[in-house]
Amino acid sequence: MSNHKHLVAIFGGAVSGAEAAHQFTQRNIPCVVFDQNTLPYGKIEDGLPKWHNKLRDKEEGRINEKLSHELVRFVPHIRLGREVSFEDLVSWGFSAVILAIGAWRDRPLPIEGINDYVDKGLIYQNSYIYWFNHFHEPTYTEPQFEALDNSIVVGGGLASLDVLKVLMILTVQRALKEKGHEFNMFELDRSIAKVLDGLGYTLEDLGLKGATLYYRRRIKDMPLSPTQADTPEKMAKVKMVQEKILNNYQKKYLFNVKPLHTPVDKIVENGRLVGLVFQQTELVDGRLKAIEGSETPVRASQIISSIGSIPEMIEGIPASGQVFNINQENGCQLEGYDNVFAVGNTVTGRGNIKESMKHSQIVTQEWIGTHFNDEPDAAVYEDAFETRALDTAEVVEGIAEKVAQSAPLSEDKLQELNERVSELQKLSGYKGDFMAWVEEHLPVRLEDMLGH
Numbered sequence: 001m002s003n004h005k006h007l008v009a010i011f012g013g014a015v016s017g018a019e020a021a022h023q024f025t026q027r028n029i030p031c032v033v034f035d036q037n038t039l040p041y042g043k044i045e046d047g048l049p050k051w052h053n054k055l056r057d058k059e060e061g062r063i064n065e066k067l068s069h070e071l072v073r074f075v076p077h078i079r080l081g082r083e084v085s086f087e088d089l090v091s092w093g094f095s096a097v098i099l100a101i102g103a104w105r106d107r108p109l110p111i112e113g114i115n116d117y118v119d120k121g122l123i124y125q126n127s128y129i130y131w132f133n134h135f136h137e138p139t140y141t142e143p144q145f146e147a148l149d150n151s152i153v154v155g156g157g158l159a160s161l162d163v164l165k166v167l168m169i170l171t172v173q174r175a176l177k178e179k180g181h182e183f184n185m186f187e188l189d190r191s192i193a194k195v196l197d198g199l200g201y202t203l204e205d206l207g208l209k210g211a212t213l214y215y216r217r218r219i220k221d222m223p224l225s226p227t228q229a230d231t232p233e234k235m236a237k238v239k240m241v242q243e244k245i246l247n248n249y250q251k252k253y254l255f256n257v258k259p260l261h262t263p264v265d266k267i268v269e270n271g272r273l274v275g276l277v278f279q280q281t282e283l284v285d286g287r288l289k290a291i292e293g294s295e296t297p298v299r300a301s302q303i304i305s306s307i308g309s310i311p312e313m314i315e316g317i318p319a320s321g322q323v324f325n326i327n328q329e330n331g332c333q334l335e336g337y338d339n340v341f342a343v344g345n346t347v348t349g350r351g352n353i354k355e356s357m358k359h360s361q362i363v364t365q366e367w368i369g370t371h372f373n374d375e376p377d378a379a380v381y382e383d384a385f386e387t388r389a390l391d392t393a394e395v396v397e398g399i400a401e402k403v404a405q406s407a408p409l410s411e412d413k414l415q416e417l418n419e420r421v422s423e424l425q426k427l428s429g430y431k432g433d434f435m436a437w438v439e440e441h442l443p444v445r446l447e448d449m450l451g452h
C-alpha cells in the first residue's frame with residue numbers, strides 16, 4: 001500500500017460501513033473496517049428475523065463483496081469504546097474516521113422505574129430477536145428467553161410485527177407438538193392460520209390466547225409501508241396500505257391488536273413485571289390526546305417493548321439526549337471533529353424505516369400489486385437496506401472527495417497506523433483473508449439443520 005497517501009478508519013462493517021468502504025476503495029483510498037462482532041453483518045444477521053434467510057444471504061453476499069476488496073483491511077472483535085476509546089482513535093491520525101455503528105439500544109419504555117424489570121417480565125426487542133435468530137445454534141450461550149402465550153408487545157412498526165410473529169410461531173409450534181403435530185418455523189411462517197385450518201384447530205383449541213400488540217395510534221398510522229407520501233392523496237393511499245398490511249399479518253399469524261392505547265404505568269408483583277396499565281388515546285385535529293380516566297390494567301405473561309432503536313452512547317462522542325451531535329448539512333460531520341463522520345442508522349436511529357425512504361423507487365400501487373399477497377415484510381426490509389446503502393454512498397462521496405484533497409499522510413504515519421491495525425488483527429485472531437474468516441465463522445443455519 002506504499003503508493004497510497006491516505007487511510008480511513010470505519011467502525012461498523014454492515015450495510016452502511018461496507019458501503020462506505022466500497023465508496024473509498026472505488027476512489028483508490030484504502031480503509032480499515034473494524035467491527036465489534038466476529039462477522040460484520042449487523043442488523044441483517046441479528047435483527048432481520050431468520051425466516052428471511054434468502055434476503056439475509058443476499059445482503060450478506062453484498063457486504064462480503066465490498067469487504068473482500070484488496071484495499072480493505074478488516075478487524076473483527078474491536079468495539080469502539082471498549083478495545084479502542086474514541087479519544088485514542090481520533091488521536092491516531094487516520095485521514096478520516098467513519099462511524100457506521102448502527103442503532104442497537106432499544107428506546108426505553110417511558111414508564112418510570114420500568115427498566116428495573118428487564119428480564120423480570122420485561123424484554124426489549126433487540127435482545128429478543130437476537131435470541132430468536134441464534135438460539136438453534138449448538139454454540140449459543142447468550143441470554144435465553146421464552147415465547148409465552150398471552151404476551152404483550154408494545155410498539156407499532158415492522159420490528160414489533162416481527163416480535164409478534166416470533167411469539168405466535170413459537171407458541172403455536174409448541175402447542176401443536178403437544179398434540180403430536182410437528183411443524184417447522186418456515187412452514188408456520190408461511191401462514192399459521194393455514195396450518196391450523198388444515199388441522200381443523202383454532203387457537204382456542206390449542207389453549208392459546210395469542211400475543212397482543214398495543215399501539216398508541218390508529219392501525220392505519222402504523223409505519224409499515226415503504227412508500228413516501230408527499231401529497232394528501234398519496235398519504236391516504238399509504239394509510240390504506242398500512243391498514244391492509246396489518247390486517248393481512250393478523251389474518252396469517254392470528255395475534256390481537258389494540259390500537260389507540262398507550263402504556264402509562266407498570267403492574268409489579270413479587271419483584272416481577274406482570275402487566276401494564278394502558279390509557280386510551282384519541283386523535284384530535286391530527287394530535288394524539290390521552291383520554292383521562294380511561295386507564296385499564298392489563299396482565300400478561302411477559303412484556304416485550306419494541307418502540308425503536310437508538311445508537312449506543314460511546315464515551316467521548318458528543319451527543320444530546322439519545323443522538324450523536326451530527327451536522328447532517330455538513331456531510332454528517334461529528335460536532336467538533338473535522339474528519340469524523342457518521343453514516344447509516346447511527347445518524348437516524350429513529351425506529352422508523354419509512355422516514356429514510358427518500359431513494360425508494362417503489363410507488364404504492366405497484367407495491368401493493370407486487371408484494372401485498374406474499375411477503376410485504378421482505379420487500380420493506382430489502383428496500384430499507386438498499387436505501388441505507390444509497391444514503392451512505394451519497395454522504396461518503398463528499399467525504400471521499402475531502403479526503404482525496406486533504407494533506408497526504410507521511411510514510412511514517414501510514415506505517416504506524418498499519419502496524420496498529422496489524423496488532424489489533426492479531427489480538428482478534430484474524431489472519432487477513434476475509435472470505436476464509438467468513439466461512440470459518442458463519443453460524444449454523446436453521447434451514448441446513450432442517451434440510452429445508
Ligand SMILES: Cc1cc2nc3c(=O)[nH]c(=O)nc-3n(C[C@H](O)[C@H](O)[C@H](O)COP(=O)(O)OP(=O)(O)OC[C@H]3O[C@@H](n4cnc5c(N)ncnc54)[C@H](O)[C@@H]3O)c2cc1C
Binds near residue numbers: 037049078081385388
Ligand atoms: C428489526 C429491524 C429494524 C430496523 N430498523 C431500521 C430503522 O430504524 N431505520 C432504518 O433506516 N432502517 C432500519 N432497518 C433496516 C436496515 O436494517 C438498516 O437500515 C440497515 O441494516 C442499517 O445498517 P447499518 O450498517 O447502519 O447498521 P447495523 O446493521 O446496525 O450495523 C452496525 C454495525 O456496527 C457494529 N458496531 C456497533 N457498535 C460498534 C462499536 N461500538 N464498535 C465497533 N463496531 C460496532 C455492529 O456489530 C454492526 O455490524 C431495520 C431492520 C431490521 C431488521
